Amino acid sequence: MISQLGISLKKIRREQKLSQKEVADNICSQSMLSAIEHGKYIPNAALLLALCEKLSISLNDISLASDFNISSSQNFNGKLSYLCNQHRYVELKTFLVNSATFDQVQTATQTQAYYYYLGVACLHVDATWDKARQNLQLAIASGEEQLTVTTLTRVALISLALTEAKASQKTRALDFLKQATEKIDKAFYEENLNIVFYLAALIYLELDDTKESLKWIQAGIKFSTSHNSHYMLANCYRLLAQIAKKSEDLDQELEARKRSNLFKNLFDEKVFDDF
Numbered sequence: 001m002i003s004q005l006g007i008s009l010k011k012i013r014r015e016q017k018l019s020q021k022e023v024a025d026n027i028c029s030q031s032m033l034s035a036i037e038h039g040k041y042i043p044n045a046a047l048l049l050a051l052c053e054k055l056s057i058s059l060n061d062i063s064l065a066s067d068f069n070i071s072s073s074q075n076f077n078g079k080l081s082y083l084c085n086q087h088r089y090v091e092l093k094t095f096l097v098n099s100a101t102f103d104q105v106q107t108a109t110q111t112q113a114y115y116y117y118l119g120v121a122c123l124h125v126d127a128t129w130d131k132a133r134q135n136l137q138l139a140i141a142s143g144e145e146q147l148t149v150t151t152l153t154r155v156a157l158i159s160l161a162l163t164e165a166k167a168s169q170k171t172r173a174l175d176f177l178k179q180a181t182e183k184i185d186k187a188f189y190e191e192n193l194n195i196v197f198y199l200a201a202l203i204y205l206e207l208d209d210t211k212e213s214l215k216w217i218q219a220g221i222k223f224s225t226s227h228n229s230h231y232m233l234a235n236c237y238r239l240l241a242q243i244a245k246k247s248e249d250l251d252q253e254l255e256a257r258k259r260s261n262l263f264k265n266l267f268d269e270k271v272f273d274d275f
Contacts (some may be wrong), residue, residue, distance in 0.1 A: 004225055005048075005167035008234040010037040012055050023054050040185075045244035052238040060238060061087040065231040068113035068152055071104035080117065093121035108144045109152070115139035116156045123159070129167040136160040142245065151190045154180045158199040165206040185223070193225045194232040201239055210243050217243065238244055 013023055024033040027050045028043075035041035036051075043051065067081040083092040095101055096118045106113045126132060139156040146218035157180035164173035177200055184196060197220025204213035221236050 006037040006039045048241040089124035112142040165203045
């Protein structure tokens with residue numbers, strides 16, 4: 001697992017065209033970052049969080065591995081992907097509610113994708129959860145009946161579960177989470193399935209259940225790596241560090257070594273506290 005952490009951080013650093021020196025600046029030494037990227041050194045939670053923040057790895061601003069089409073027009077699909085990947089949710093919502101966009105939506109799958117994206121936009125933009133809940137429910141209802149649950153339906157279900165968790169509706173949140181993850185290990189693999197595990201962990205963290213959050217994040221890392229995928233791995237490690245840090249903060253009187261036990265056990269490696 002530690003080697004995957006290093007690979008994920010290195011991949012994102014290179015995508016952002018940043019040098020090791022630039023990322024390590026005011027955080028740790030360049031040699032330490034190099035050791036982390038090569039799987040020779042595992043950071044503690046605070047160091048990993050600092051590196052994730054420098055690389056703009058967020059808990060909430062995440063993107064799909066590949067976007068779902070809302071139209072047969074690549075211009076519309078391209079604009080959707082751009083707004084999603086840039087996390088420009090106000091513009092995304094404006095784009096989606098425009099009648100010219102809706103007129104491009106033709107098939108059941110496109111309709112389902114349309115309402116999914118509108119629900120996500122509302123989740124990030126609106127002051128209440130009502131519109132997000134309504135549009136995500138429409139996305140789930142719009143899916144074509146199939147023998148197996150599609151990836152899009154699972155993603156819509158887990159997004160609805162997150163909405164309910166944020167609205168403090170625990171029972172509803174866990175019900176939708178269960179539907180989203182049912183038999184997911186037997187589903188035809190698509191990279192977008194990785195996000196279901198991540199959001200499940202985020203939901204439990206939202207519900208203050210770090211034990212279940214940890215279980216899902218570990219399952220997500222295992223699921224991704226078993227399919228040779230790096231999609232969402234960096235976000236998973238970011239969340240992993242957040243869980244570890246939150247556990248540390250629960251008892252400030254613990255000795256430093258004891259405070260690091262959770263993070264140490266997650267990786268089954270030695271944890272370095274000094275940086």
